[in-house]
Amino acid sequence: MKASFALLLPLLLPLVSGQVFHWGSCPDATVQPNFELQKYLGKWYEIARLPNLWQKGECAEANYSMRADESIKVVNTELMNGKPNTVEGTAVVQDFNEPAKLGVSFSYFSPYSPYWVLYTDYETVAAVYSCTGIMGIFHVDYAWIIGRSRWIPEDAVSSAKNAFISNGIDLSKMTMSDQQGCDPQL
DSSP states (O other): OHHHHHHHHHHHHHHHTTSEEEESSOOOOOOOTTOOHHHHOEEEEEEEEOOOSSOOSEEEEEEEEEOTTSOEEEEEEEEETTEEEEEEEEEEESOTTSTTEEEEESSTTSOOEEEEEEEEOSSSEEEEEEEEEETTTEEEEEEEEEESSSSOOHHHHHHHHHHHHTTTOOOTTOEEOOOTTOTTTO
16 A cells, blocks of 8 residues: 555645645534525635635636536636636535535536535525545645625634634635625626
């Protein structure tokens, strides 16, 4: 196992550069109890996030809506060099006993990645977490604080941060998102 990991390490390092990774398996985070998907649907704006490879723009927002087949249409938009960049994906409830544990995919060829709603009040803020484990040796954390408007009160941000912290998720690399001057362009 160690030999195969040593061989794979040079290939994996570029994938995790700019990401937030930790040794060991993904944490078994506690999600929003009694999650109500219908109340969660709609537009959300990115307030803060951990670094990731695929988001390089500003003014990030997401819109969630139900499809006829009961899957969830996910439309993520951000500004890249002043122009809208949009990607569409699909989310599904993976376990109806824990509906706050969704899976999301942005390609027919990729498996669903975790999209766990750790906390939401549905009207102001939500804390969303995802984790990718790499052979049980280390994991990559993804976390977002999203709001129903581009700016939310600091106490709402604190509530979302507390949901991560209570699950042992390190937010030391979390940065606030740029949401200034966005509406006229999107």
